[in-house]
Amino acid sequence: MIELDNVAYSYSGDALLTDISLQLAPGTFHFLTGPSGAGKTTFLKLCYGALKPTGGSVHIFGDDVTEMDRDAVAYMRRRVGVVHQDCQFLDHLSVAENVALPLSVSGQATPDQAENLNELMGWVGLQGKFDSLPPELSGGERQRAALARALILSPDVILADEPTGNVDWEMSQRLLRLLIELNRMGKTVMIATHDLGLIRAAKAHVQARVLRITNRTLQTAGADL
């Protein structure tokens, strides 16, 4: 689905990531960890084509990201749902409008989507927050709304950047359960997180590969994690 071959990335000449090769196969579950500033967000951006590699190649659903035209990028983005670290809501729109935004942006808004939106809002436990504004949500509610927005176009892959940042343990477990459920539905999931407790908790329920960015490259973390 997503394939990185010998990828390097630098923002301004200094290498941040080097020698990264990885295949994200359908239905797999990955964690991505590493110290703050190691390049986890950068890595995720490379996986959904928001950044182009400065070395090596990235293929998403078989297409080389450096050769995709605008239509190919738009199609690819519909199949990859991203939960951003800072949620990135439009504060003047309601929670439901924010969650539904990718539908209108992608030109896929249809009357029967309202039913899907209802179902999705219920699934993440936000059925009572349809008309709330984002600043009125708690941290956990924001994270669940961000997850719902990433899912509204039924992507095949979900890339989640610190989806449990700023929430308590119980809420992080609830979010984790949602992501595990999505994986059981066949979706490929990658979660970037600092939270080693979350990774340990997940391993009891899902076969997850744990990757760590160390010394600018990607390594498989030991079983002791």
Ligand SMILES: Nc1ncnc2c1ncn2[C@@H]1O[C@H](COP(=O)(O)OP(=O)(O)OP(=O)(O)O)[C@@H](O)[C@H]1O
């Ligand atoms: N647009 C940018 N321009 C220049 N440098 C950047 C840019 N974005 C990120 N960086 C730098 O790249 C490095 C890696 O950032 P990144 O956000 O990928 O790390 P991270 O592992 O996700 O960090 P954290 O865990 O703190 O979120 C940091 O030193 C950051 O300052």
